Amino acid sequence: MSQDLFRAAAEAGPDALFIFSNVRDPDGTLVNLCFAELNSQAESLVSMERASLIGRKLTDVFLQKQNQGLLRRLLDVSEKRSPLELEVPNSNRQVKARWLRLHAAALTEGVAVWARDISAAKKADEILADHQTEVLNAFRMSALSEMASGVAHEINNPLAIVQALTEHLQSLSTEGPIDVATLLSLSKKIQTNVERVAKVTRGLLAFSRDAENDPFHEVPFQRILDTVLELCGNRFRNNEVDFQIKPFDQELMIQCRSLALSQAILNLLLNAFDATQKQLQREAQRWIRLEVKDLGNHVSIEIADSGPGVPEKIRRKIMEPFFTTKEIGKGTGLGLSAAKGIIEGHGGTLIFEETSPFTLFKAILPKRQDSAGTIEV
Ligand SMILES: Nc1ncnc2c1ncn2[C@@H]1O[C@H](COP(=O)(O)OP(=O)(O)OP(=O)(O)O)[C@@H](O)[C@H]1O
Numbered sequence: 382m383s384q385d386l387f388r389a390a391a392e393a394g395p396d397a398l399f400i401f402s403n404v405r406d407p408d409g410t411l412v413n414l415c416f417a418e419l420n421s422q423a424e425s426l427v428s429m430e431r432a433s434l435i436g437r438k439l440t441d442v443f444l445q446k447q448n449q450g451l452l453r454r455l456l457d458v459s460e461k462r463s464p465l466e467l468e469v470p471n472s473n474r475q476v477k478a479r480w481l482r483l484h485a486a487a488l489t490e491g492v493a494v495w496a497r498d499i500s501a502a503k504k505a506d507e508i509l510a511d512h513q514t515e516v517l518n519a520f521r522m523s524a525l526s527e528m529a530s531g532v533a534h535e536i537n538n539p540l541a542i543v544q545a546l547t548e549h550l551q552s553l554s555t556e557g558p559i560d561v562a563t564l565l566s567l568s569k570k571i572q573t574n575v576e577r578v579a580k581v582t583r584g585l586l587a588f589s590r591d592a593e594n595d596p597f598h599e600v601p602f603q604r605i606l607d608t609v610l611e612l613c614g615n616r617f618r619n620n621e622v623d624f625q626i627k628p629f630d631q632e633l634m635i636q637c638r639s640l641a642l643s644q645a646i647l648n649l650l651l652n653a654f655d656a657t658q659k660q661l662q663r664e665a666q667r668w669i670r671l672e673v674k675d676l677g678n679h680v681s682i683e684i685a686d687s688g689p690g691v692p693e694k695i696r697r698k699i700m701e702p703f704f705t706t707k708e709i710g711k712g713t714g715l716g717l718s719a720a721k722g723i724i725e726g727h728g729g730t731l732i733f734e735e736t737s738p739f740t741l742f743k744a745i746l747p748k749r750q751d752s753a754g755t756i757e758v
């Protein structure tokens with residue numbers, strides 16, 4: 382009776398079940414496993430009937446050369462009596478599944494193996510991972526393309542100056558020898574403008590790659606802001622947004638992944654900018670204020686804007702990935718969550734300050750990575 386109950390339970394379960402007995406050589410060494418029992422799910426997984434498997438060695442049917450590693454692990458389960466859980470990509474044509482999840486447990490003189498076809502779940506994971514990569518790329522692209530017009534302006538201005546200066550040089554040289562002081566002064570101006578272009582393109586290149594795994598370096602905080610302003614300062618000016626940075630200690634240093642941190646601050650500033658563009662009254666002053674405070678072991682960065690604020694009912698959600706109130710195709714909803722991720726990756730915190738009279742986001746970061754996690758504010 383109990384035999385029947387066990388069989389019924391094995392048949393009712395979701396998994397294919399194989400029970401093997403140990404095969405030992407004459408000196409007692411475990412060398413193989415032999416099919417002792419299986420349920421009908423197992424029969425259908427391997428497209429073979431129970432009667433043609435019982436009594437045969439595992440390596441005579443499956444796990445020939447290409448799968449010796451798996452045989453070894455199953456034998457280990459049998460010897461050490463420790464359970465095994467693993468996913469195996471299936472290269473064996475006799476088995477229907479592309480991916481199998483195996484659970485194995487030792488019996489007195491054998492092993493029980495439960496096998497589940499997880500190909501569909503794997504496929505879904507792959508699709509999701511592809512989709513996430515696409516969205517992340519789209520996010521990077523949209524952040525870049527948003528900056529592109531500002532950057533084009535940043536490059537065009539110095540290029541126009543370089544062009545005018547070289548034309549001036551050429552016309553001077555047709556008039557006779559140029560005096561050294563003029564030559565020096567003109568070439569210095571050209572150099573300054575070329576350097577300006579180089580700086581912008583360096584900034585762009587840096588932003589187009591993944592900065593999240595860079596090592597930590599100690600840098601002046603001002604340098605991080607410089608990188609950010611290279612990329613968005615122009616947009617603020619062109620749209621008459623008054624951007625103010627409260628003066629702070631120029632010696633202030635921070636140990637960070639500078640590029641990632643620049644990206645986080647850029648995301649916060651772009652959000653602040655977007656908010657100022659939503660202000661209804663045309664005459665209203667549009668401003669963004671950035672304040673950096675030295676808190677001893679930590680630095681706080683506050684970004685405030687004159688925009689309409691975050692409605693109370695969405696405040697809980699704004700830092701969730703993909704949450705956006707922008708039109709479809711405009712925002713990815715990844716800006717804040719990426720900023721939060723980067724700041725937390727530095728042992729810091731990003732908060733939306735609800736009590737402030739205007740929209741205020743505040744990031745608190747440890748100055749050094751060895752003091753991360755001991756926020757004293
Ligand atoms: N300074 C702000 N003022 C008002 N609302 C804000 C501000 N910053 C963020 N939000 C709200 O949080 C949402 C999520 O911001 P997040 O940066 O993650 O995505 P997004 O700005 O919508 O998209 P993307 O960053 O791709 O442009 C925004 O859609 C907006 O509703």
Ligand SMILES: [Mg+2]
Nearest residue numbers: 648652716717
């Ligand atoms: Mg954003």
